[in-house]
Amino acid sequence: xxxxxIKLENAELHYKVGNAMSxxxxxxxxxxxxxxVTFSLNRGESVGLLGESGCGKTSLGRILVKLExxxxxxxxxxxxxxxxxxxxxxRRFRARSQMIFQNPFDAVNPRYSIRKTLExxxxxxxxxxxxxxxxxxxxxxxxxxxxxxxxxxxxxxxLSGGQLQRVVMARALILEPDFVVADEPVSMxxxxxxxxxxxxxRDVRDRLGLTAIYISHDLALVRYVCERTIVxxxxxxxxxxxxEDIVHEPLHPYSQALVAAVPTPRTDQSHDPLPIGAGxxxxxxxxxxxxxxxxxxxxxxxxxxxxxLPRPIGSRLVACHLAER
Amino acid sequence: MPETPAVVxxxxxxxxxxxxxxxxGDPFTLAGLIIYGFFFVMAVFAPLxxxxxxxxxxxxxxxxxxxxxxxxxxxHILGTTSLGRDIFSQIVWGARSALLVGLTAAFMVAFIGxxxxxxxxxxxxxxxxxxxxxxxxxxxIPFLPxxxxxxxxxxxxxxxxxxxxxxxxWRDTGRVIRSQVLSLRSRGYVEAARVSGSSxxxxxxxxxxxxxxxxxxxxxxxxxxxxxxxxxxxxFLGFGDPDAISWGFxxxxxxxxxxxxxxxxxxxxxxxxxxxLVVSAGFFISRGYEDLLFPKLGR
Amino acid sequence: MTEPLLSIRDLSxxxxxxxxxxxxxxxxxxxxxxxAIVGLVGESGCGKTTMARALTRIISDNARIAGGxxxxxxxxxxxxxxxxxxALRWRDISFIPQSAMNSLDPVYxxxxxxxxxxxxxxxxxxxxxxxRAIELFEMVGIDAGRLRDFPHQFSGGMRQRVAIALAxALNPKLVVADEPVTAxxxxxxxxxxxxxxxxxxQLGLSVIIVTHDISVVAYTCDRTVVMYAGKxxxxxxxxxxxxxxxxxxxxxxxxxxxxxxxxxSGILTPIAGSxxxxxxxxxxxxxxxxxxxxxxxxxxxxxxxVKKTAGHVVACHRSDEAEVLREQAKQPGTWEAGx
Numbered sequence: 004x005x006x007x008x009i010k011l012e013n014a015e016l017h018y019k020v021g022n023a024m025s026x027x028x029x030x031x032x033x034x035x036x037x038x039x040v041t042f043s044l045n046r047g048e049s050v051g052l053l054g055e056s057g058c059g060k061t062s063l064g065r066i067l068v069k070l071e072x073x074x075x076x077x078x079x080x081x082x083x084x085x086x087x088x089x090x091x092x093x094r095r096f097r098a099r100s101q102m103i104f105q106n107p108f109d110a111v112n113p114r115y116s117i118r119k120t121l122e123x124x125x126x127x128x129x130x131x132x133x134x135x136x137x138x139x140x141x142x143x144x145x146x147x148x149x150x151x152x153x154x155x156x157x158x159x160x161x162l163s164g165g166q167l168q169r170v171v172m173a174r175a176l177i178l179e180p181d182f183v184v185a186d187e188p189v190s191m192x193x194x195x196x197x198x199x200x201x202x203x204x205r206d207v208r209d210r211l212g213l214t215a216i217y218i219s220h221d222l223a224l225v226r227y228v229c230e231r232t233i234v235x236x237x238x239x240x241x242x243x244x245x246x247e248d249i250v251h252e253p254l255h256p257y258s259q260a261l262v263a264a265v266p267t268p269r270t271d272q273s274h275d276p277l278p279i280g281a282g283x284x285x286x287x288x289x290x291x292x293x294x295x296x297x298x299x300x301x302x303x304x305x306x307x308x309x310x311x312l313p314r315p316i317g318s319r320l321v322a323c324h325l326a327e328r
Numbered sequence: 329m330p331e332t333p334a335v336v337x338x339x340x341x342x343x344x345x346x347x348x349x350x351x352x353g354d355p356f357t358l359a360g361l362i363i364y365g366f367f368f369v370m371a372v373f374a375p376l377x378x379x380x381x382x383x384x385x386x387x388x389x390x391x392x393x394x395x396x397x398x399x400x401x402x403x404h405i406l407g408t409t410s411l412g413r414d415i416f417s418q419i420v421w422g423a424r425s426a427l428l429v430g431l432t433a434a435f436m437v438a439f440i441g442x443x444x445x446x447x448x449x450x451x452x453x454x455x456x457x458x459x460x461x462x463x464x465x466x467x468x469i470p471f472l473p474x475x476x477x478x479x480x481x482x483x484x485x486x487x488x489x490x491x492x493x494x495x496x497x498w499r500d501t502g503r504v505i506r507s508q509v510l511s512l513r514s515r516g517y518v519e520a521a522r523v524s525g526s527s528x529x530x531x532x533x534x535x536x537x538x539x540x541x542x543x544x545x546x547x548x549x550x551x552x553x554x555x556x557x558x559x560x561x562x563x564f565l566g567f568g569d570p571d572a573i574s575w576g577f578x579x580x581x582x583x584x585x586x587x588x589x590x591x592x593x594x595x596x597x598x599x600x601x602x603x604x605l606v607v608s609a610g611f612f613i614s615r616g617y618e619d620l621l622f623p624k625l626g627r
Numbered sequence: 628m629t630e631p632l633l634s635i636r637d638l639s640x641x642x643x644x645x646x647x648x649x650x651x652x653x654x655x656x657x658x659x660x661x662x663a664i665v666g667l668v669g670e671s672g673c674g675k676t677t678m679a680r681a682l683t684r685i686i687s688d689n690a691r692i693a694g695g696x697x698x699x700x701x702x703x704x705x706x707x708x709x710x711x712x713x714a715l716r717w718r719d720i721s722f723i724p725q726s727a728m729n730s731l732d733p734v735y736x737x738x739x740x741x742x743x744x745x746x747x748x749x750x751x752x753x754x755x756x757x758x759r760a761i762e763l764f765e766m767v768g769i770d771a772g773r774l775r776d777f778p779h780q781f782s783g784g785m786r787q788r789v790a791i792a793l794a795x796a797l798n799p800k801l802v803v804a805d806e807p808v809t810a811x812x813x814x815x816x817x818x819x820x821x822x823x824x825x826x827x828x829q830l831g832l833s834v835i836i837v838t839h840d841i842s843v844v845a846y847t848c849d850r851t852v853v854m855y856a857g858k859x860x861x862x863x864x865x866x867x868x869x870x871x872x873x874x875x876x877x878x879x880x881x882x883x884x885x886x887x888x889x890x891x892s893g894i895l896t897p898i899a900g901s902x903x904x905x906x907x908x909x910x911x912x913x914x915x916x917x918x919x920x921x922x923x924x925x926x927x928x929x930x931x932x933v934k935k936t937a938g939h940v941v942a943c944h945r946s947d948e949a950e951v952l953r954e955q956a957k958q959p960g961t962w963e964a965g966x
Contacts (some may be wrong), residue, residue, distance in 0.1 A: 055812035056783070068523050097525030109516035112535055127525035163901060164671075174520070194840045195670045198883040198895035220812050223885035227895060250887060264817040266842035268884045270866040274824070274846075277817060281768065283782035 006082045008182055008214045009044035009067060013076035016062050016238075020287065031287040036062040038238030038289070039076070041313075046181070049208060049215040051225030051246065053261065054235035057284050060218045063235075064184040067216065068102045069093075080182070098128050101175040103185040103204075107167035107192075111159045117170055118155040124178050142173040145210075147203045165196035169203060176207060182214045189224065201227055222265050226250055234258050237284045237294040244319025254316060254326045256299045293324070301325050357616025363609035367602075371423040378417035379403075382573040385412045399594050407594045409578075410585040418573050419598050425574035426556050426606060429490055433555035436494035438548030441501025442540060448502070449509025450532055459502070466499035475558060479567040486569045489562055493555055501547040508540050546617040553610030560603050575599035631658035632801060632833045633682070638695030638705075640677050640686065649905050651677040653857045654695070656932055656940075659801070659850075664827055664834045666848035666865065668841060668880075672902055674857040676725070679803050679837045683722045684712050700800065717748050718797045723804040727790030731778040737789055738774035741796060749797045763792040766829075768822055784815030788822065795826065803835045808843060820847050841884050845869055850938075853877050856902045856913035859932060863939035873941040873949045875918045878956035896959045912944070919961045920945055920952050 016037035026032050037059040044050055052060040065071040066078050072086040079085065080100060088096050104110035111120050121139045130138070143151040146169040159167055168188060175183060185204065189197040205228055208215050217228050225232055226246050234242040234249070234257060242255040253259040260279035266272065280298035290297045296306040305324050313320035316327070370377060380386060386394040386408065395412040397404050406415035448459040478492035512518060513536070521531050562568045563576025564583070582595035640652040652674040659665045667675045680686050682697065684704065697704040700719065704712065716722075724730060732740060738760055745756035761771045767788040778786055787807065794802050807823070808816040824847060827834050836848060844851050844865060851868045853861040853876065861874040872878050882896040900917040903909050909916070911926040918925065924944050932942045945952065955961050 055814060070519055070522060094525055097523065100523075102520070102523045104516045104520060106516055110520050112517040114538060123521060123526060124524040127527075127530075171520075174524070193671045195880060195883050195898065197897075199897035199899075201895060202897065222813070223887045226887065227885050260814060262887070264814045265887045266813075266817065266820075266840075266846045267886045267888050268841045268845045268869060268881055269886065269888065270845050270869055272846055272888075274821065276821065277814060279814060281818070283784060283815070 005045070007043040008046045008048075008081055009042075009216075010079040011043070011063075011077070012041050014040045014063070014066065014073045014078050015075040016059070016066060016071060017074045034286045035238050035289060036286060037066070037073070038294075040235075040238070040240055042233060042240065042243060044214055044216070046214055047212055048231060049213075049217060049229040051229035051232040052216055052218045052235060053220065053222060053225050053232050055220050055284070057237065057286050058235040059238040059286075060235050061186060062238075064102070064186050064216060064218050067182075067184055068100055069096065070102075094128070098124075098178045099180050100182045101178070101180040101184070103168075103172055103175045103183060103188045105187045105191055107164055107171050108159060110171050111167065111174075113159050116156055116158055117162075120159075120170065121155075121174050121177055124174060128178055138177055142177040143170070145176060145207060146170070146173045147199070147206075148173070163196070164192045165200055168192060168200050172200075172203065172207070176211065179211065180213070182216075183208075184216045184218065186218045187220070188217075190219070190221075197224070204228060222250065222261055223267070234261065237286055237289045239294055240313055240320070240322060241295065242319060242321050243313060244317075244321075248318055254319065254321045255323050256301055256325075257295050293322075354612075354616045354619060356612040357619075360609035360612030360616065363605050364613065367423045367427060367606055367609075370420055371427045374420050374424050378414075378420040379405075380414040380417040382413060382418040382421040384414075386414060387412065396592070406598055407592075409581055409595060410592075411581075415578070415594060415598060418578055419575070419602060421573050422575040422578060422599065422602065425486065425572050426559070426602070429486060429559040429574075430552040430556040430606070430610075433490045433493045433497070433558075434548040434551040436490065437497045437551040437555075438501055438544045440494060440498035441547060442505050442537075442544045444498065444502040445505025445507075446509055446532055446536065446540070449506040450513060450528070450536065456506075460506070463499045463502050466496050469496055471496055472558065472561060475562060476565065476567050479562060484562075484567050484569055486559070486572050486574075489559055489568070490555070493558055497551055497554065501544065501551075504547065505540050505543060508543055509536055512536050512539055542617070546614060549610060549617060550614045553607040553614075556603065556610070557607055575603050629661060632661045632700065633659035633835075634696075634698040635678075636696045636698070638678075638681070638697060639693040640674070640681050641691060641693040642687070643689045643691075644906065647906060648693070650693070650908070651690070651857055651905065652681070653908075654932075655854070655857075655859045657852045657859055657862045659833050659835060661833055662827070662831050663849045664824065664836060664847055666844035666851040667835055667837045667854065668839065668844050668851055669854035670839055670902065672856075672905070673854040675837045675854050676805055678854070679805050679835065680722070682801075682803050682835070683716050683720050685716075685722065717744065717794075717799065719799055720801045720803065721794040721797070721799040723790050723794045723802065723807055725805045726810060727807070728783050728786035728810070731786060731789060733778050736775050736777055737781075740789075741774075741793060744793055744796045759796070763796060766795065766826060767792045768818075782815075784811050784819065787811060787815075787819055791819075791823070791826075795830070795832075798830070799832065801833045801835070803837070805837045806839075807836060809838065809840070816843075817846075823847065841869075841880055853880075856908065857905060858913060858942065859940075860914065860943070861939075861941045862932075863941075867939060871949070871953065873935060873939065873946045874914075874943050875920050875945075875952060875956065876914050878953055879917075879962060882956070882959070882962065894959055896962045898962055912942075919955070920948075 014037055018034040018036060019032060020034050021030055021032045040063060052063060054060050062071060066073055069085050069088065077084060080096060118139060121142060122135055125135050125138060140151045143154060148154050148166065148169055188204065189200050192200060217225060219225050229246055232246040232249050233240055234255060236257050242249060242258045249258055250262060253262045256278065260277050263277050278300045282298060292308050293306040293311050296302040303325060311322045311324045313322040388394045388402065393412045394402065394408050395410050397408040399405060399407045401407065404414050404416065408414055444459050448456040474496055475489060475492040479488055482488050518531060518535050521535055559574060560576030563574050564580045566580060568574060568577055578599040579596055585595065587595040635655055635657050638652060638655045639650055641648040641650045655678060667678065669675045677686065681692060692705050695705065741760040741763065742756045745751045745759055746753065751759060760774060764771045764774060769785060769788055781789065808819050811819065820843065823834060838844060848865050851865045852859055853874065855876050861868065861872065861877050868877060869881065879898040883898065885895060898917055903913055903916065911928055912930050915921045915925045930942045930944045932940050934940050935946055
């Protein structure tokens with residue numbers, strides 16, 4: 004059996020917040036950013052992590068590039084427990100697993116030229132200097148910045164958001180990693196620029212055979228990039244399956260609300276109220292049982308008492324007591 | 329948006345000056361820099377400028393003590409003390425002490441404070457806890473008495489004064505740099521560097537330090553004024569280095585010789601004025617830096 | 628046809644950059660009918676935010692209205708004196724800035740900030756103001772019991788609703804919202820847009836929504852004005868704009884947006900290139916460099932804004948050929964390398 008590239012089992016990431024005072028007042032003291040997530044990713048798969056703010060998708064992405072460590076459960080990369088990687092193993096991991104950040108202007112050092120930004124990973128991986136120029140130019144060509152000489156000596160503030168985000172991608176790809184986590188890579192870009200960057204991402208992913216996790220709160224974008232989607236809410240998985248299936252026939256009540264909420268460039272969209280309660284998820288004080296129950300239009304008594312575990316329904320896993328094919 | 333091409337100098341030295349971001353726009357700051365420049369030149373070329381050895385007791389051609397001379401008499405620009413020492417020479421050489429003390433102490437304060445701030449801010453955890461407790465202790469120690477005690481226990485010398493100051497004054501810098509590092513640490517490019525595999529040391533040196541250097545310079549420049557004042561105070565109180573002529577020492581001498589009663593203004597006005605000028609200059613320069621680093625505070 | 632509430636005619640706004648004047652908005656002309664929601668759409672730098680701010684005459688110190696007129700309810704806002712303009716602000720026209728959720732003062736309770744507007748600008752008594760505050764919260768869908776909370780106790784979406792409540796406090800005739808839902812999650816976004824539409828219907832207000840997202844405009848706006856490089860390039864009702872646009876830029880924009888309701892995931896086609904530098908704008912049509920249908924005439928002469936049908940104006944030399952061009956625009960190959 005081939006080891007999956009990524010394997011998470013009951014991964015949890017809990018933060019402690021507050022102090023002795025707030026504890027005395029009975030205020031919640033733990034933020035459960037990720038609360039029991041299990042899934043595997045095979046080589047070459049692209050999965051979208053879909054959910055709103057506070058659902059844990061970003062934390063999960065950070066765990067997978069070792070910017071955070073699970074507080075319980077397991078997170079493995081190619082069989083190795085990520086949190087325990089050290090020394091030479093860690094260096095190799097860093098070359099194989101990369102992240103594309105959300106805000107391009109924040110993700111590059113404003114004092115570094117583009118060339119210097121791109122050279123940093125090469126230096127860390129101890130690539131010989133003589134190869135640097137060639138690799139830097141190749142990485143820019145890979146992301147569609149066709150005339151690399153034009154960009155190399157410039158500084159971040161001289162580039163547009165779309166161009167800079169491509170540089171961020173180039174930096175992530177320069178060591179030819181196996182696995183990439185893209186954390187809302189286009190959310191800070193103008194909507195008319197997104198298409199270009201997304202196309203580059205898709206193209207590069209296909210060309211390099213990357214395994215990718217695409218984090219977003221926009222189902223339309225996830226659909227454009229990923230054949231599989233995992234819907235998250237308050238640190239847990241609600242639905243996990245082929246993207247097209249989720250878009251056309253969402254089974255989990257939360258997925259149903261998400262699908263209904265995505266705006267399209269058509270004037271014939273339904274203006275019906277969304278099948279979801281008002282209020283925002285609070286990772287400090289999640290409801291008992293099913294974490295979605297206080298906003299779910301179909302919530303029953305069982306939902307408060309028992310945590311629904313993801314169970315297979317057709318092509319997907321759905322964490323809902325009431326979902327049936 | 330029209331883009332302005334950035335001109336970032338490539339050579340190391342030019343980049344260093346650029347990162348210091350000397351503020352020359354504001355007239356006060358410019359005045360401060362000119363005053364500093366003036367005293368700096370005075371200090372460096374002291375042997376050439378000062379007509380006499382500052383400690384040397386001078387005699388007139390009639391073998392009398394050349395004491396209590398008023399400015400202008402017998403070629404002494406600022407007169408002489410009651411012991412027969414040339415005041416102008418003392419001022420000139422005093423600039424040397426002042427700047428030596430000021431710059432060294434400022435450098436040490438900025439250095440210690442920055443290193444502490446970097447380590448505490450970047451590593452967090454127990455490193456942060458320990459270093460910040462040390463800072464708390466430093467905050468708790470009353471500055472001048474501490475410096476006096478150190479000078480009293482070890483031999484009173486200019487270097488002991490400097491060390492004593494550095495041991496206590498780093499606390500402000502440390503706190504501020506630590507805050508800055510904390511906010512820098514969560515910047516995207518620092519995290520990107522970690523994901524790219526950069527070691528902690530590399531991240532600290534390449535990404536964080538260049539961004540805190542202007543703040544270090546700012547606090548360093550504030551410390552210069554404090555250092556000079558402190559040294560003057562120590563010397564005035566008599567705990568200073570007896571072998572080094574400093575402006576504080578001159579004030580002490582003037583006081584001991586009952587300058588005011590004898591209306592010998594030329595004994596204390598020159599050193600007093602020199603101290604005021606240098607300390608004010610330091611303040612103006614640090615104001616200029618502050619405006620440069622935090623422009624929104626001004627509005 | 629009834630008199631529009633707001634009528635912009637030939638408006639130009641310039642920024643002083645060094646010794647130069649950079650025109651962020653050039654000769655803009657469009658109308659906002661009474662009781663309609665109008666979208667002002669375009670990419671970053673097209674001048675839409677400057678335009679929106681100019682409506683309440685809150686533009687930066689180094690900017691000035693360099694020409695044109697803004698007729699609002701019978702008065703020309705450009706010519707109005709500052710005291711008279713100030714009397715209009717918040718009472719007749721109100722403005723919700725970008726990231727309004729971050730513009731609430733964190734040290735004051737939300738009720739206090741509402742009362743400040745109601746009493747200070749509206750002249751209401753304390754009792755009436757408190758009643759109105761409860762009314763406003765109910766209108767925007769927040770539990771009135773939360774009036775005494777501080778801004779940080781609300782989520783982003785709720786703070787945005789508070790910002791809307793503040794804008795509606797004195798019953799304005801026109802609300803200008805700059806990117807009101809851009810930073811919000813998709814479910815909250817939808818709820819806020821629903822709320823805006825509901826309020827607009829209930830109160831009969833006119834709303835201008837400034838955004839770079841055509842999907843938001845498609846969902847919410849009756850009419851849409853498309854801006855590019857400081858100029859208005861197309862202006863018509865939203866349905867026609869999306870189904871049968873006349874300007875190549877609008878045709879290109881549609882291709883750049885993913886459509887969830889479409890069958891497959893499709894291909895997104897960006898418009899290659901970027902907007903021209905406004906310090907030195909080109910002499911002909913500003914979209915010429917990126918337009919796949921450009922001709923020599925386009926490069927030489929800036930097309931004027933002409934009325935094609937009732938309620939549809941466009942600035943393009945080739946607008947008569949729009950039907951043919953639209954077909955071509957649907958092919959991704961057309962947009963490959965711009966012109």
